[in-house]
Amino acid sequence: xxxxxxxxxxxxTEKGKDVELRxxxxxxxxxxxxxxxxxxxxxxxxxxxxxxxxxxxxxLPSDRFSAERTGGSVSTLTIQRTQQEDSAVxxxxxxxxxxxxxxxxxxxxxxxxx
Amino acid sequence: xxxxxxxxxxVNVAEGNPLTxxxxxxxxxxxxxxxxxxYPNRGLQFLLKYITGxxxxxxxxxxxxxxxxxxxxFHLKKPSALVSDSALYFCAAYNQGGKLIFGQGTELxxxx
Numbered sequence: 234x235x236x237x238x239x240x241x242x243x244x245x246t247e248k249g250k251d252v253e254l255r256x257x258x259x260x261x262x263x264x265x266x267x268x269x270x271x272x273x274x275x276x277x278x279x280x281x282x283x284x285x286x287x288x289x290x291x292x293l294p295s296d297r298f299s300a301e302r303t304g305g306s307v308s309t310l311t312i313q314r315t316q317q318e319d320s321a322v323x324x325x326x327x328x329x330x331x332x333x334x335x336x337x338x339x340x341x342x343x344x345x346x347x
Numbered sequence: 348x349x350x351x352x353x354x355x356x357x358v359n360v361a362e363g364n365p366l367t368x369x370x371x372x373x374x375x376x377x378x379x380x381x382x383x384x385x386y387p388n389r390g391l392q393f394l395l396k397y398i399t400g401x402x403x404x405x406x407x408x409x410x411x412x413x414x415x416x417x418x419x420x421f422h423l424k425k426p427s428a429l430v431s432d433s434a435l436y437f438c439a440a441y442n443q444g445g446k447l448i449f450g451q452g453t454e455l456x457x458x459x
Contacts, residue, residue, distance in 0.1 A: 237390070266446070274452070275437070275450065275451040275452050276391075276437070276449045278446060278447075281445065283445060289444065289445075289446070324391070326390075326391075330445070332379045332441040332445065333379055333396070333398045335381055335393040335396060336391075336447060337393065338383075338390030338391040338392070339390050340388070340389050340390045341389075341390055343388075
């Protein structure tokens with residue numbers, strides 16, 4: 234079956250531009266997560282959607298970052314007025330939302346800010 | 348504060364030898380623990396989990412992990428390492444907020 238799909242796989246943009254990153258979760262998964270991973274580093278939690286509940290935005294680093302999930306499926310992470318420190322790999326994961334169920338990850342979007 | 352620690356940034360093992368990647372955790376309540384592997388330019392891939400039951404959990408690709416409640420540890424093990432096991436390994440635990448807490452990762456290098 235299809236896994237978590239992220240697009241684009243790579244994005245290069247100039248400082249100050251806005252970018253949109255897309256995540257298609259596994260069908261039927263109610264939970265969706267965004268993480269940021271700097272080169273060779275651990276995962277930094279950004280935001281978590283669970284069903285129709287209000288998202289947990291506690292990990293968003295600034296108000297330049299926002300995310301939405303339409304129809305309980307596809308999610309878009311938007312970064313406004315990008316800065317060089319935003320350069321990283323952005324990973325999306327989905328799950329059935331139960332703590333005993335693993336998260337399934339996409340291959341990420343590698344974002345480079347010039 | 349709830350946390351997951353992987354004390355070794357890198358582990359080096361010769362092919363054919365046993366390997367251990369260490370993880371300790373600090374979470375409230377019963378721990379739900381996971382191991383993931385990440386190959387270059389890929390997302391994380393689920394290896395195994397501990398929810399309840401036997402302390403020795405078996406997972407994908409011959410990996411297993413031993414849950415030790417008294418030591419709050421969940422070390423990843425494999426009896427005989429392969430060069431293809433070389434990758435970045437993450438330990439994770441669920442917190443009560445419904446999110447996974449990840450360790451910082453351990454780079455495993457298996458040499459022929």
